[in-house]
Amino acid sequence: MDMEWHFDPDGISLRLPSPVVEVYDDRLSSYGVRLLLKRDDLIHPDVPGNKWRKLKYNLAEAWDRGCGRLLTFGGAYSNHLRAAAAAGRYFGFDTVGVVRGEERLPLNDSLAYAVSRGMQLTYVDRTTYRRKTDPEVLDDLVGRFGPCYVLPEGGSNGLAARGCGEGVSEIAEDFDVICSACGTGCTLAGISASLRSGQRAIGFSVLKGGDFLGDEVRRFQREAFGTETRNWSLDTDFHFGGYAKRMPELDSFIADFGDRHGVVLDWVYEAKMMYGLFTRIAAGDIPAGSTVVAVLC
Known part of the structure; x- marks a missing residue:
């Protein structure tokens, strides 16, 4: 399969490698630390950042298997569902989004966008959603929608971790530490497995009670690379109340960072990191x- 995706009939322009830009901030220079931003958020407006990196090899696998339909999972405000729907449109896949909870009309912006890109939505109650990886639940979904390539929630699996690790090789400058926001552990798994000796990674959990993510990082590394690394750590102190929650001090930080550097940080992930x-x-x-x-x- 042509991994450059030139077969796409609609055309998609991916900004790869994504830019690396230096941030000059007196709050950091006073401590003798230099900061570079890896702007994966600029890869593509519809499939940005680690969404593209996670989808890349999964789309290739689906294509190689001859699966014309993707089925995946997310909450009502899932950025992953948006990205999967957009990728399906660009690369010729039908898409099904399994949404946690009851249908609420009118659709919010995230789900409306997914539908506008051709995604078919179906809803499951929260109890069933917690069992979404059970064979019984998956068999029922596949029976309803036909043969599917099943993407986990958030698009996170071993193939996704491989894709996330590729961004490291795009960084030409030497660095000591690399940081990412951490929601499933997949991005941290891929990045840390791709580092050179002496480099280390820090994942900042956006989840309250995110210590369990350490086990997930190790699982994704085994699945993707057949081994585990010890060059990473997980920081769980900056969740600001939990996933998709925020506090005034985080909002103030976002506003100040935007004023100083012209970069608007996503408050769910980037700003917490x-x-x-x-x-x-x-x-x-x-x-x-x-x-x-x-x-x-």
């Missing part, structure tokens, strides 16, 4: 003289 990173640098947890890469997705 960046707030945590600035806090850790101020606490001396990242040594002076370090170069840090923060991945925006």
Whole structure:
């Protein structure tokens, strides 16, 4: 299969490698730390960041298997469902989104966008959704919608971790630490498995009670690379109340960062990572003289 995706009949322009830009901020320079942003958020407006990196090899696998339909899972505000629907439109796949909870009309912007890109939505109650990986539940869904390539929630699996790791090789400058927001552990798994000796990765959990993500990172690494690495850590102190929750200090940080650097941070993922990173640098947890890469997705 042509992994450059030139077969796409509608055309899609991916900004790869994604840009790496330096951020000059006196709050960091006073601690002797240099910050680079890996702008994966600029890869494509409809399939940005780690969404594209997670989908890349899964789409190739679906294509190689001859599966013309993708079935995947998400909440009512899932960015993954948006991206999967867009990718389906661009690359010729039918898409089915299994949404947690009851249908609510009118559709919110995320689900309306997914539908506008051809995704068929179906809804399951929260109890069933928690069992979404059970063979009984999957068999029922496949029986209803026909042969499907099943993508996990968030698009996270071993193939996705392989894709997430590819961004590391695009960074030409030497660095010591690379950071990402962490929702499933997949991005952190791929990035950390792709580092050179002496480099390390930090994942900032956006989930309350996110310590379990450590096991997920190790699982994704085994699935993708057949081994585990120890060059990463998980920081669970900056969830701001839990997934898709925020506090005034986070909003203030987002506004200030935008004013200083012209970059509007996504408050669900990116801002929590960046707030945590600035806090850790101020606490001396990242040594002076370090170069840090923060991945925006």
